[in-house]
Structures are given as structure tokens and as C-alpha cells.
Amino acid sequence: MREGLFIAFSLFTIAAASGVVLSRNPVYSAFSLILSFFGLSGLYLLWGTTFMAMIQILIYTGAIVVLFVFVVMLLNLQVNKESSPNFLIVGISGAAVWFFSLIILRVLTQAIPNTLPAIPTDQIRTISKLLFTRYLWPFEVLSLFLLVMIIAIFAITRTQEIPHGGEKQ
Amino acid sequence: MKFPLSITYWSHFVSVAMFSLGLLGFLLRKNTIVVLMCIELMLNAVNLLLIETSMRTNTPEGIIMVVFVVTVAAAEVAVGLGIVLNLYRMKGTVNLDHFKSLRG
Numbered sequence: 473m474r475e476g477l478f479i480a481f482s483l484f485t486i487a488a489a490s491g492v493v494l495s496r497n498p499v500y501s502a503f504s505l506i507l508s509f510f511g512l513s514g515l516y517l518l519w520g521t522t523f524m525a526m527i528q529i530l531i532y533t534g535a536i537v538v539l540f541v542f543v544v545m546l547l548n549l550q551v552n553k554e555s556s557p558n559f560l561i562v563g564i565s566g567a568a569v570w571f572f573s574l575i576i577l578r579v580l581t582q583a584i585p586n587t588l589p590a591i592p593t594d595q596i597r598t599i600s601k602l603l604f605t606r607y608l609w610p611f612e613v614l615s616l617f618l619l620v621m622i623i624a625i626f627a628i629t630r631t632q633e634i635p636h637g638g639e640k641q
Numbered sequence: 642m643k644f645p646l647s648i649t650y651w652s653h654f655v656s657v658a659m660f661s662l663g664l665l666g667f668l669l670r671k672n673t674i675v676v677l678m679c680i681e682l683m684l685n686a687v688n689l690l691l692i693e694t695s696m697r698t699n700t701p702e703g704i705i706m707v708v709f710v711v712t713v714a715a716a717e718v719a720v721g722l723g724i725v726l727n728l729y730r731m732k733g734t735v736n737l738d739h740f741k742s743l744r745g
Contacts, residue, residue, distance in 0.1 A: 493666035621716040628723040
């Protein structure tokens with residue numbers, strides 16, 4: 473049962489991720505991204521990380537993709553034709569990257585047991601304890617990083633100095 | 642139920658396929674917003690690999706790392722979309738081919 477769900481969620485995630493890359497309209501890309509994140513959330517559930525499945529739904533589809541859709545709607549883009557790249561070279565290089573990374577991963581993870589693990593019960597407690605004991609310093613640095621990012625976004629998107637419609641190509 | 646391919650193979654298949662798709666989109670697409678989405682795809686592929694390894698080896702450090710990655714990804718998307726908004730305001734397009742002011 474769990475293995476079947478695992479394959480189903482894997483194929484669903486990959487199909488949605490290819491929809492992100494292949495669709496012409498950025499809004500469809502964003503919706504495919506939402507579907508892909510839901511599939512990933514199911515995979516996280518099957519691996520037993522319920523906390524990360526919740527975070528995936530809340531942060532990724534609730535905040536990040538909404539931000540993407542908001543910007544796409546704000547810019548009011550028309551779907552224009554993109555210049556088509558050389559698909560043969562890109563496909564060959566992508567297949568090569570995929571193949572070699574699969575081989576490397578197989579070699580690196582040979583010693584690891586090959587079954588789905590049992591779902592732990594007190595995972596959130598474990599994560600919280602680690603976050604506030606051993607990883608307290610990176611956690612605080614991360615909060616400082618978020619503050620810096622807020623200031624940076626305000627500095628980037630303020631509109632006074634930028635002339636409207638200036639510097640057209 | 643006999644499994645046709647091993648769980649390890651399937652999990653690595655998903656991660657590497659997602660990463661390759663994100664990389665291809667990053668290199669191929671011309672729309673800046675879609676390029677940012679492809680960066681998200683790559684980050685999520687790495688997150689999935691981290692969570693698999695962390696759960697299989699029973700070490701919760703991977704999950705902590707994924708929490709950090711998610712935070713940095715959210716900040717990165719906010720900054721990136723701010724830059725895209727500014728670029729659209731200045732150039733009137735989000736096509737990456739038109740952003741060549743820094744080309745020597």
C-alpha cells in the first residue's frame with residue numbers, strides 16, 4: 473500500500489514538475505508548481521516527516537506560489553513566443569547529468585537499508601529540541617538573515633528614484 | 642507485495658528527475674518568473690533527497706537543514722520577484738534576452 477502510493481506520488485510530482493517547465497503560460501506554470509508541491513508533500517508524508525509535509529503546504533503553496541501568481545497577475549504579461557533553443561544538445565546534456573547523478577547516488581547509498589522506515593511519533597519534539605539546543609546559533613542567524621532580507625526588499629522595490637518607463641531598449 | 646524497483650531507486654529517481662527538470666527549465670526558459678520557479682524546483686528536489694536520507698538513516702539533522710533551506714528559499718523568491726518587478730518597470734518586459742545591460 474505504502475509502496476504503491478509512493479510510486480503514484482512520484483509520478484504525479486514528476487508530471488507536474490515537467491508541466492512547470494513545458495507550459496507556455498506562466499500562470500499554468502505556477503499552478504503546475506502547486507500540484508508538484510502537493511505531490512512532494514505526499515512523498516514527505518510517506519517518508520514519515522509529517523512536519524515537513526505541513527511546512528511544504530503552508531510555506532510553499534501558501535506563500536511562495538501565491539507570490540508568483542501575484543507577480544504574474546501584476547505584470548499583466550502577454551504570452552509571447554520564446555526563441556526555441558537547441559533541444560538536442562540540451563536534452564543530451566540533461567540526460568547525461570541525470571544518468572551520472574543516479575549512478576553516483578547508487579554508489580553513495582549502497583549501505584543504507586532499502587525499505588520505507590517506520591513513522592516516528594514525536595518528530596516535532598525532536599526537531600524543536602535540536603533547533604533550540606544544538607542549532608540555536610544558526611537559527612538566530614537565520615532570523616537576522618530574514619531581517620536583512622526585509623530591508624533589502626524595501627530598498628529594491630521603492631519607486632522614488634526610478635524614472636517611470638525610462639531606459640527603454 | 643513485491644516491489645518492481647527498489648524504494649531507493651524510486652526516491653532517487655524522483656529527486657534527480659525534478660532537479661534535471663529544474664535545471665533544464667533554468668537553462669531553457671526565457672521568462673524570468675518561470676526561471677525563478679525552476680530554481681524552486683531544484684531546491685525542492687534537494688529537500689526531498691535530504692529528507693529521504695535523514696529518515697532512512699534516522700538522523701533528524703537533515704530535517705533541520707530542510708527547514709533552513711525553506712526559509713532561505715522564501716527569502717530568495719521575495720527578493721527575486723522584487724528584482725523582476727523593478728526590471729519590468731524599467732524595461733517593460735521580463736524576457737531574459739532583453740536584460741543585457743551588463744554584457745561587455
